[in-house]
Amino acid sequence: MADAHAKMTQATPQEFIISVLAGLFAPLLAIVLVVMLILGIQAKHLPDTSSEAAQKAILERIKPVATLAAVDANAPKVEKSGQAVFDAVCTTCHTPGALGAPKYGNKGDWGSRISQGYDTLIKHAIEGIRQMPPRGGDGDLSDTEVARAVAYMADAAGAKFKAPEAAAPAAPAAAAATAAKPDPAKGKAVYEASCAACHATGVAGAPKMGDKAAWGPRVSQGYATLYDHALHGIRGMPAKGGNAALSEADLADAVGFLMTQGGGKL
Numbered sequence: 001m002a003d004a005h006a007k008m009t010q011a012t013p014q015e016f017i018i019s020v021l022a023g024l025f026a027p028l029l030a031i032v033l034v035v036m037l038i039l040g041i042q043a044k045h046l047p048d049t050s051s052e053a054a055q056k057a058i059l060e061r062i063k064p065v066a067t068l069a070a071v072d073a074n075a076p077k078v079e080k081s082g083q084a085v086f087d088a089v090c091t092t093c094h095t096p097g098a099l100g101a102p103k104y105g106n107k108g109d110w111g112s113r114i115s116q117g118y119d120t121l122i123k124h125a126i127e128g129i130r131q132m133p134p135r136g137g138d139g140d141l142s143d144t145e146v147a148r149a150v151a152y153m154a155d156a157a158g159a160k161f162k163a164p165e166a167a168a169p170a171a172p173a174a175a176a177a178t179a180a181k182p183d184p185a186k187g188k189a190v191y192e193a194s195c196a197a198c199h200a201t202g203v204a205g206a207p208k209m210g211d212k213a214a215w216g217p218r219v220s221q222g223y224a225t226l227y228d229h230a231l232h233g234i235r236g237m238p239a240k241g242g243n244a245a246l247s248e249a250d251l252a253d254a255v256g257f258l259m260t261q262g263g264g265k266l
């Protein structure tokens, strides 16, 4: 009896090794199978990029990003109309009336809100109020865009708000404005004091005073650009010719002098 019991519980060394290997192997095999399954699924879902059509499709897909990157960051932002803002942002809640938002075109929903006045509604739309997120959740919207969307919605519910028009175009470049009237006659003295050190001899590649060949292509950039380069420096040309104390008016006169001596016209 004791013998039989011992046989049942005590495995031989071979049996022991086999059971250990089986114990390790089964989960390992399962993991390998699962990994192979996932890789197989992914391989099927990866788009085939070899065909011309597929590559065209990819180019088409990345195009908007590439176009955006080329947009001039300094170009004035074109502000969207009230309807465009509504369609892009506000409609999510204000069409179905989600979260208790006053529904677009519903006079009952909007009546008491409209009576608060346009300015208050704009303020609430910009800052947010209760469940209404600031700027409808789109922080990129300008105040003008939000105000237009408010008018678009409120007017559809009976208000007669006048949405703000496009802002007046930005003033022309400051450099051109400051440097409006250089006086080359006065510029000669400034030149001799602050610019001649380089521009008389052509040190470091400076275009020589009066050398029309050297100044020709520079002059063709226009006075405002030349002044800007003299003010801020460009390559070997230090800002204000290295004389920080020089006034902008004096600098303008000196640029005017160099420019006219170089064959340019102001």
Ligand code: HEC
Pocket: 085, 086, 089, 090, 091, 092, 093, 094, 098, 099, 100, 101, 102, 113, 116, 120, 121, 122, 124, 125, 129, 130, 131, 132, 133, 135, 136, 137, 141, 146, 149, 150
């Ligand atoms: C996430 C949902 C949501 C979005 C998106 C949203 N709104 Fe609202 N809006 C609400 C809710 C909810 C209210 C009601 C808030 C309250 O009075 O409790 C509301 C109320 C308003 C009011 C009335 C405020 C008042 O004083 O009565 C204005 C105006 C408004 N929204 C403008 C906008 C504009 C403009 C946009 C798009 C730029 C926009 N909303 C986008 C949810 C939203």
Ligand code: HEC
Pocket: 190, 191, 194, 195, 196, 197, 198, 199, 203, 204, 205, 206, 207, 218, 221, 225, 226, 227, 229, 230, 234, 235, 236, 237, 238, 240, 241, 242, 246, 251, 254, 255, 258
């Ligand atoms: C330390 C030497 C130095 C001094 C001093 C100096 N310049 Fe220049 N300047 C240069 C050099 C070098 C260039 C050529 C830069 C280039 O285009 O690579 C240059 C170019 C310019 C240009 C042409 C810029 C362009 O866009 O082509 C103007 C205008 C100019 N200098 C104005 C002045 C005036 C005005 C002063 C005096 C207030 C002055 N510079 C003093 C070295 C000098």
